Structure formats: C-alpha cells, structure tokens
Amino acid sequence: MLGRSSVIARNFSQSMVRYGGHGGIPGENLPFSLQNKYRITALFTVGCVLGFGAPFLIVRHQLLKK
Structure with missing residues (x-):
C-alpha cells in the first residue's frame, strides 16, 4: 500500500509542476x-x-x- 501511495504522490507533484505554470525552475517562486x-x-x-x-x-x- 505504501508503494502505491508514493507513486500517486509523485505523479500529483509532477503534474502540479507541469500545469502550475512555475516550470520547476529552482528559486522561481522565492520573494x-x-x-x-x-x-x-x-x-x-x-x-x-x-x-x-x-x-x-x-x-x-x-x-x-x-
């Protein structure tokens, strides 16, 4: 069960970067x-x-x- 939930979490975080508009560039969202x-x-x-x-x-x- 732990393996499946980690895959779901990883896929969610990748889709948030992909569709969130931040582009995944380190430091881009810092003030x-x-x-x-x-x-x-x-x-x-x-x-x-x-x-x-x-x-x-x-x-x-x-x-x-x-």
Whole structure:
C-alpha cells in the first residue's frame, strides 16, 4: 500500500509542476533574487543574527528595566 501511495504522490507533484505554470525552475517562486550571492549571504546573516539574538536582547531589556 505504501508503494502505491508514493507513486500517486509523485505523479500529483509532477503534474502540479507541469500545469502550475512555475516550470520547476529552482528559486522561481522565492520573494528574492538568487542572482547576487553576496546579497543572499548578507540577508541570511542578518536574518540569523536577528532571529537568534532578539530573544536574548529582549530578556536583557526586561531584566534591566526598573
């Protein structure tokens, strides 16, 4: 039964790419361009630093508040 459902899922995903109009090109449906690798690296770094550091800065702010 598992084999049959995997075939159905694969066929569905292939038909969605074929008829969905996206063409299956990697990165085509992303909200940013993948052409400039330095910009991607900078955005990724800023996103990771803010995402990881924000909770620590918020806790620090709350602890220092009077």
